[in-house]
Amino acid sequence: MLKMQHLSKVYRTHMVETHALRDFSIHVRDGEFVAVTGPSGSGKTTFLNIAGLLEEFTSGEFWLDGVDVRGLGDDARSKLRNEKIGFIFQGFNLIPDLNLFDNVDVPLRYRGFNAAERKKRIEESLSRVGLSSRMKHYPSELSGGQQQRVAIARALAGSPRLLMADEPTGNLDSLMARGVMELLEEINRQGTTIIMVTHDPELAARAQRNVHVMDGQVTDFDAEPSLRVKTRDADVETAAA
Amino acid sequence: MFSYYLQLGLRSLRRNPILTALMVLGIALGIAASMTTLTVLHLMGSDPIPWKSSKLLHVQLDNWDINQPYGDDGSPPDQVSYRDATALMQAGKADKQTAIFKLALPIQPENPEVKPFLTVGRVAYGDFFSMFEPRFKYGQGWGKAEDDAHARVVVLSRETNEKLFGGADSTGKTVRIDGNDYRVSGVLDDWTLRVKYYDLTNGSLDDTEAFFIPFTTGIDLKQRSSGNNSCFKESGPGWDAYLASECVWMQVWVQLDSPARKAEYKSFLDSYVNEQKKLGRFARPLDNRLLDVNQWMADQKVVSGDVKVQAGLGFAFLLVCLVNTIGLLLAKFTRKAGEVGLRRALGASRRQVFAQFLVESGVVGLSGGFIGLLLTGLGLYAVRALYTDYKTVAHLDWSMVATTILLAITAAVLAGLYPTWRACQVAPAAQLKTQ
Numbered sequence: 001m002l003k004m005q006h007l008s009k010v011y012r013t014h015m016v017e018t019h020a021l022r023d024f025s026i027h028v029r030d031g032e033f034v035a036v037t038g039p040s041g042s043g044k045t046t047f048l049n050i051a052g053l054l055e056e057f058t059s060g061e062f063w064l065d066g067v068d069v070r071g072l073g074d075d076a077r078s079k080l081r082n083e084k085i086g087f088i089f090q091g092f093n094l095i096p097d098l099n100l101f102d103n104v105d106v107p108l109r110y111r112g113f114n115a116a117e118r119k120k121r122i123e124e125s126l127s128r129v130g131l132s133s134r135m136k137h138y139p140s141e142l143s144g145g146q147q148q149r150v151a152i153a154r155a156l157a158g159s160p161r162l163l164m165a166d167e168p169t170g171n172l173d174s175l176m177a178r179g180v181m182e183l184l185e186e187i188n189r190q191g192t193t194i195i196m197v198t199h200d201p202e203l204a205a206r207a208q209r210n211v212h213v214m215d216g217q218v219t220d221f222d223a224e225p226s227l228r229v230k231t232r233d234a235d236v237e238t239a240a241a
Numbered sequence: 242m243f244s245y246y247l248q249l250g251l252r253s254l255r256r257n258p259i260l261t262a263l264m265v266l267g268i269a270l271g272i273a274a275s276m277t278t279l280t281v282l283h284l285m286g287s288d289p290i291p292w293k294s295s296k297l298l299h300v301q302l303d304n305w306d307i308n309q310p311y312g313d314d315g316s317p318p319d320q321v322s323y324r325d326a327t328a329l330m331q332a333g334k335a336d337k338q339t340a341i342f343k344l345a346l347p348i349q350p351e352n353p354e355v356k357p358f359l360t361v362g363r364v365a366y367g368d369f370f371s372m373f374e375p376r377f378k379y380g381q382g383w384g385k386a387e388d389d390a391h392a393r394v395v396v397l398s399r400e401t402n403e404k405l406f407g408g409a410d411s412t413g414k415t416v417r418i419d420g421n422d423y424r425v426s427g428v429l430d431d432w433t434l435r436v437k438y439y440d441l442t443n444g445s446l447d448d449t450e451a452f453f454i455p456f457t458t459g460i461d462l463k464q465r466s467s468g469n470n471s472c473f474k475e476s477g478p479g480w481d482a483y484l485a486s487e488c489v490w491m492q493v494w495v496q497l498d499s500p501a502r503k504a505e506y507k508s509f510l511d512s513y514v515n516e517q518k519k520l521g522r523f524a525r526p527l528d529n530r531l532l533d534v535n536q537w538m539a540d541q542k543v544v545s546g547d548v549k550v551q552a553g554l555g556f557a558f559l560l561v562c563l564v565n566t567i568g569l570l571l572a573k574f575t576r577k578a579g580e581v582g583l584r585r586a587l588g589a590s591r592r593q594v595f596a597q598f599l600v601e602s603g604v605v606g607l608s609g610g611f612i613g614l615l616l617t618g619l620g621l622y623a624v625r626a627l628y629t630d631y632k633t634v635a636h637l638d639w640s641m642v643a644t645t646i647l648l649a650i651t652a653a654v655l656a657g658l659y660p661t662w663r664a665c666q667v668a669p670a671a672q673l674k675t676q
Contacts, residue, residue, distance in 0.1 A: 049670035054586055075590045082588020093583045097256055109245050110588035154587070 001162055001193045002028040002051060007060030009046055009216075020046040021216040024060070028195060030161075033188040035207035036197045043216040044197045045166065051195060052164045053081045065161055082110050086155030086192075088184075090167035092147040094139040094154075100126060101135040104154045111158055125153040129183060145176030152183060156192075163187065165196040169203060181206060242593065243600065250601035254608070257573065261605070264569045268609025268653055271562030273616030276645045278548070278555035280621060280637060284435045286544040290374070293496075294534035297372060298503065300329065300493040301532070302514060306473040307524035317528050318471060319442050319541070320489040323460075325517075330366060330456075334509045335495035336502060339366040340456055342491040343443050345467035346419040348452070350405050360401065360451035361467065362418070363440075364459030370396070370427075372496050373439055375449070378402075380412035380427030383455060387426075391457040395423035401451040402428040416452075421462060423454060438534050440492055441541040443468030466490040487522070495531075507531055563656045566605070570660040574598060582669035591665045598664050602657025603650050610649025617645060 009021040021043050028034050038044045049055040050062070053069065062069045065084050072080065086107075087093075094103050101122055108118040126132045129149035131142075139147050148168060155163055165184065169177035181203060188194050196207060204210050212219050254261040288294050302325055303310075303317030311318040321329075326340035341363055349357045370382035379402075383394045395416055402411050402425075411425045432449045443466075463480050469490065476486030497503045510529040517523045532540055581594055589597075618637060637645075 045670075052586065054670040055668075075592065078585070078588055078590035078593075081586070087586050093579070093586075095580055095583065097252060106584065107587040109242070110584075110590075110593065158588075 001030045001032070001065055002026070002195070003061075003063045004051070005061045007050070007062060008058045009043075009050060009055070010058045019216055021050070021057070023217060024213075026211060026218055028193060031188070031191055031193055033185070033194045033206075033208045034196070034211055035204035035209070036195060036211045036213060037199060037201070037204045038213035039199065042213045044213045046216075047213060048164055048166055048195070048197045052085055052087060053077045078110070082107055082158065084161050086158065086160035086163045088148070088151050088155050088163065088165040088168045090170040092139070092144070092151045092171070094147055094150055096139055099136050099138050100131060100142075100150050100153075103139065103150060104157050107154060107158045121157045121159075122153075125157040126150070128156060129153045143176070144172050145179055148172060148176070148180050149183065152180070152187070156187065161193060163192050163194045165194060167198055167200075168196065169200070170198075177203075242596070246597045246600035247604065249597055250604035253573075253577075253601055254604060260569060260573055261608075264566050264573075264605050265608045265612060267562040267565045267569070268606060268649055268656075269612035269616055271559035271652070272609060272613030272645060272649045273620050275552070275555035275559040276613065276617040276641065276648070277620030277624065278552040279644075280617065280641050281624065282544060282548050282552045283641060284636070284638070285548060286538070287435070288535055289434055289436055289438050289538075290534060293374075296496050296498055297534050298495050298497055298506075298531040299534075299537040300495060300510070301528075301530040302510065302523070303525045303528040304487050304489070304517075304523050305525055309473065310525070311471075311473075315528075316540075317525075317530060318489040320469065320471070320491055321493050322487055322489050323484045323491065324486075326491050326493050328513065329493055329495075329510075332509070332513070335506055336498050337368040337372050337496035338494070339369040339372060340491050340493050341365045341369060341439065342459075342466040343440060343450070343468040344459065344464050346464070348401070348405070349417040349420070351415075351417070352405070355404065358404075361447070362452040362454065363450040364456045364464065365453050366456050368496070369453065372494060375432040376430040378428045378430040379410040380425065382453075383426050388455050388457055391461050392455060393421065393423045393458060394426040394455060396427045396429060396453040397425060398429050398449065398451050399431055418452065418454070419462075419464075436538065436543055438538055438543075439494060440468070441537065441543060442492065445541070445543055460484070497531075503531060559652065563652055566653065566656040567659060570602060570605070570657050571663065574660040574664040577664065578667045581664050581667040585667070585669035595661055595665050598661040599654055599657055602653045602661065605657070606650040606653025607646070609653060610646040613649055614642060614645050 003026070005025050007021055007024040008019065011018040011020060024043070024047065036044045036047060046055070050057050051064075053064070064080065067080060069077070069080070095106070098106075104122045104125060105118055108121055113121070122135070123132060126135055129152050131146060131149055131153065134142070134146075139150065142150065163184070168184065169180050172180060184194060184196070185206065194207075196203070198204055290297065300321060301317045301319065302321055304322060304325065305311040305318055310316070321340075330338060330340055343361060343363055345359060345361050347357045347359050367383045367385060367388050378399055382396055383392060387394050395418065397405070397411065397416065402408060405411065405416060406414065411428060414425050415422045416425055417423075434449055436445050437447055437449060438445070470488055471490070472486060472488035474487065476483045476488050495506060497506050507529065510531070511527060514523050514527060514529055584594060584597075585591075614637075621636060
């Protein structure tokens with residue numbers, strides 16, 4: 001699904017060069033649920049931005065669902081992002097003056113679906129997150145957990161193959177966080193690949209595979225994701241204990 | 242996507258009503274100032290009779306003093322003498338021709354309840370009506386027979402007919418003008434000219450005349466022009482001496498239906514003046530001029546420098562308003578950086594974000610344009626109220642309405658270009674983290 005090899009990202013100012021990622025390699029397979037962990041400033045968000053085609057990289061190779069991303073123009077990158085990737089952010093990032101229906105509609109508009117297709121997808125995805133009865137509500141009328149569910153519905157509406165989640169429960173209390181995590185796991189079980197950036201070891205433990213990033217490099221990862229799938233419940237229990 | 246951008250634009254404007262009102266009002270004021278002045282400029286300078294303006298030609302002959310040209314730039318007089326006007330009319334070398342002059346006379350209604358009133362009329366040859374094409378409500382003009390017979394016939398304006406006959410068909414009835422009875426041959430329909438191009442010398446922004454009588458009849462009745470009368474030497478005592486003098490006080494227009502006919506007529510004028518030179522007239526070098534309607538309007542500077550300066554100031558004000566709008570749009574779009582980042586993450590290309598924000602600017606422009614149109618209407622009303630000379634040119638026509646809306650949208654989109662470009666430079670990743 002996603003493969004990066006020897007990728008680097010350097011931020012240059014006229015005074016300083018900062019290496020956010022260096023010799024960064026990762027391979028995420030179809031259907032995996034990967035947690036990317038690491039301390040603040042380690043480069044995990046930079047990785048997520050590059051993986052989500054929101055930022056360019058400096059050197060290396062990057063394939064997304066078999067497409068070589070190097071050298072793609074803005075239009076092609078935007079199209080690829082729209083078709084292949086769904087985003088979930090820590091701050092939900094809903095547009096406050098659009099109701100839920102219109103918020104979920106945003107990525108579908110850029111996909112160019114007709115009105116009937118968009119309506120069908122919006123209703124389906126809001127129903128999937130349990131908010132089909134609140135389509136005309138505005139984000140400010142919802143709790144944090146519900147807002148994140150809307151964000152998930154928005155991310156799912158375009159049927160992306162890859163879901164990128166950046167600290168998806170960071171702004172939620174534990175009860176809401178658990179609900180969101182369960183939803184993500186359900187989505188993953190249905191076949192969507194998920195890459196989740198988190199610094200929460202408890203959440204990371206619920207993913208099939210952990211990738212630890214430190215100083216812009218992958219320092220540790222589980223080589224056998226299939227093992228983690230089988231033992232996930234046990235891992236969570238251990239971490240919780 | 243355009244309708245989607247339009248919806249977003251309208252929604253965005255509703256979100257910040259005060260900021261929106263400031264932007265719309267800024268555009269509206271700039272548009273109103275520029276369009277008010279531009280309308281006056283446009284209507285004064287536009288072709289008043291586009292379908293035949295190149296065929297209608299104003300005649301100038303230089304019969305002036307050898308030591309002192311008529312115009313400071315050496316140009317010939319803008320009117321002609323009676324001697325020359327009648328000679329040209331009698332020669333009849335043009336396809337159509339008329340000598341005309343303005344006169345002010347009292348009309349004495351038969352109805353005792355209507356008091357006599359002073360009106361401005363015009364003497365003309367019968368061709369005048371087919372040359373300048375006023376529409377008739379009743380009857381028609383007079384023909385060559387009436388010109389030759391010095392007939393007492395009159396063509397009334399719609400307003401005069403309204404006053405004298407209550408608007409009824411008055412053809413064949415009698416009207417008394419300055420003590421002489423005239424038979425009504427026709428009544429004009431409304432005839433409003435933005436610029437009275439056939440007599441720019443004597444009030445180019447005046448109303449069209451209340452009545453028209455044959456030139457030959459006017460001369461018979463010794464009617465003098467109430468317009469400009471210029472002489473470079475004394476004409477001598479008496480009416481006949483005045484008619485024989487070099488004083489210029491009437492206009493001559495000819496209609497020539499092809500460039501070849503124009504060349505022929507020019508040649509005829511040169512021959513005529515050369516003949517007159519042999520008789521001791523036309524001491525100045527040969528300088529006969531035949532200018533068509535638009536050339537004559539340009540020559541007479543119908544659009545004055547003042548009007549151009551006013552239009553320039555109007556557009557300078559629009560520029561100031563646009564700079565203000567740029568600042569406001571910049572503030573508005575900068576506040577939307579988070580939304581831009583989000584839309585980019587959800588699949589909007591830079592080009593799509595650019596289009597969305599430009600449409601939003603266009604919506605501001607459209608709103609400003611409609612309000613600007615209302616303010617332009619008010620501005621023109623004020624121009625008409627303050628400067629009665631401009632009452633015929635200070636009106637919005639459809640082309641100016643369309644220009645107003647188009648200018649407003651263009652101005653707003655131009656003002657939106659820089660803020661939109663800035664909005665598109667947003668790094669989506671940075672915005673998404675800080676939301």
